[in-house]
Amino acid sequence: MNTDGANSLQLTAEHDSFGWTTEYVSFCKREGNYGYKWRHAYVHIKSSKIAPKLRFIGRVKTGVIALDDITAMGGSCPPSKMCTFDDDDDMCGYTQDSNNAVNWDVKSGEDNDTLYRMPDHTTQSIEGSYLYIGFKETPVGSTQSARIYSPKHSPTSGGCVTFYYHIYNVSTLSLNTYLSTDNGLSDPQWSVTMGQGLLWHGARFTVMSMSLSWQVVFEVNVGSRGYGQVAIDDILISNGVCPDQGYCDFETEDCLWEDVRAPFDSSNKQFYAPNALLQRADVTQDLLKDDMDWVRHIGEDYFGPSRDHTLGSPQGVS
Numbered sequence: 001m002n003t004d005g006a007n008s009l010q011l012t013a014e015h016d017s018f019g020w021t022t023e024y025v026s027f028c029k030r031e032g033n034y035g036y037k038w039r040h041a042y043v044h045i046k047s048s049k050i051a052p053k054l055r056f057i058g059r060v061k062t063g064v065i066a067l068d069d070i071t072a073m074g075g076s077c078p079p080s081k082m083c084t085f086d087d088d089d090d091m092c093g094y095t096q097d098s099n100n101a102v103n104w105d106v107k108s109g110e111d112n113d114t115l116y117r118m119p120d121h122t123t124q125s126i127e128g129s130y131l132y133i134g135f136k137e138t139p140v141g142s143t144q145s146a147r148i149y150s151p152k153h154s155p156t157s158g159g160c161v162t163f164y165y166h167i168y169n170v171s172t173l174s175l176n177t178y179l180s181t182d183n184g185l186s187d188p189q190w191s192v193t194m195g196q197g198l199l200w201h202g203a204r205f206t207v208m209s210m211s212l213s214w215q216v217v218f219e220v221n222v223g224s225r226g227y228g229q230v231a232i233d234d235i236l237i238s239n240g241v242c243p244d245q246g247y248c249d250f251e252t253e254d255c256l257w258e259d260v261r262a263p264f265d266s267s268n269k270q271f272y273a274p275n276a277l278l279q280r281a282d283v284t285q286d287l288l289k290d291d292m293d294w295v296r297h298i299g300e301d302y303f304g305p306s307r308d309h310t311l312g313s314p315q316g317v318s
Contacts (some may be wrong), residue, residue, distance in 0.1 A: 007031065008059045013045045014052040024055055029125040036066070037309075044078035044086060081201060083235040084122040085129040091234070093151035094131070101144035104218075107132035107231070114229065121164040130166075130233040130266040135173070135222045143223050150216040153237065159207040161216055162256075164200045166231040167192060172223030175230050179203065181212040200233070202256030205219040206241045212307040249310040250296050257294075 008031045012024040028043045054072070058065040063166030073247065083092035085106050096103050109117040111128025120128030133146055153159070167175050174193040179186040189205040207214065216237070220230050297304040307313055 007065070008057075009061065009065050010057040011043055011059065011223065013047050014055075015047050016049075024067065025126050026127050027123070029123045029128075029233055031124055045072075046291045081236060081238070084120075085131055085233065086120070086122060091131070092125065095149050097147035100146040102133060102135065102146050104131055104133045104146060104148045106130070114275050115290060118166060118198065118231060121166075128233075130231045131218075132231045133220055133230040135220075135227060143221065145219060145221045147217055147219045148269050149239075150235075152213045152215055153207075154213060154215075155209050155211055156239075158239070158241040160202040160204055160238050160240060161189075161207055161235070162202065162238070162242070163235040164233045165192070166198070166200050166201050166229075166233075168198060168228050168230075173228045173230070174221045176219045176221070177203075178217040179207060180215040180217050181209060183212065185217065199260065204242045204256065207237075208241075211247065250308075251310060254296060262316060 008029060010026055010030075011028040012026045015025040016023045025047070027045055028041065030041075031248055044053070056067060083094075085092065086230075091104075091106055094104070106129050107114055109119055114132060114134060117126050118130075119126050120130045120136045122128050122130075133149070135144065152222060161177070165175060167173070172193075174191060176191045189202055189207075205293060207216075216235075222228065235241045243255060248257060297306075
């Protein structure tokens with residue numbers, strides 16, 4: 001996907017037929033500029049049809065979208081290094097703390113017990129799934145917490161944990177990450193306490209555990225009369241320490257840099273009802289818009305600089 005402006009690539013599959021009408025369900029959606037580099041993707045298709053027809057839908061304002069080497073086979077997709085929570089009942093081996101006041105769950109924007117119809121980060125669609133926990137007014141004077149543990153990982157001299165999170169709170173609520181080893185919990189590796197609105201944000205931290213196996217721990221704490229939700233998606237644990245915060249040459253990724261969007265207009269789609277519940281917002285249509293986006297660009301494109309600064313090459317990315 002080498003595009004400029006509004007664009008998207010969507011994969012849908014035939015699900016059911018009603019007379020002359022065929023229903024197609026979306027299973028994957030990609031937006032943004034990926035440059036001239038090919039990207040590989042697995043998509044797990046679920047359908048009531050034995051041999052459903054697949055449909056790719058591309059929308060391009062300026063630029064090109066290309067597809068190649070498409071293969072369809074029975075069974076589940078091969079395991080991925082990234083946990084996207086998009087397979088059936090898939091928690092990627094994450095386990096709940098036995099002392100949780102409320103347990104984490106895998107949800108999607110289609111579930112009617114989430115506060116908003118949030119699209120996931122992986123597919124940018126409400127059909128995509130994420131790890132979710134919600135609180136609807138904890139008792140006065142009490143606090144609640146919930147932890148979830150990743151599978152165990154071998155000792156490492158340097159690893160990088162990258163994930164995307166959504167946190168919306170209207171009271172005291174925090175999201176913390178720890179490392180768990182046989183020696184107990186570490187100090188917080190990364191934390192956020194401020195509500196981040198109804199968008200996804202990226203975070204990462206370096207892991208060093210030379211002699212002990214370790215697990216990543218996600219923890220949510222909520223205070224008295226707490227109300228809010230937290231979601232986590234696209235967890236990736238890779239070899240090597242994380243890049244220095246703020247530095248990015250944009251050759252292989254966007255380094256968690258993100259477009260800054262206009263603040264959400266709380267008087268328009270969101271308000272407190274008498275029972276303190278929030279109205280559901282159409283996040284996809286109302287909250288993910290902006291006037292223009294920064295995009296990663298390769299010098300061989302027909303717009304932008306002819307060479308990047310890092311490599312001084314038309315194949316370099318800026």
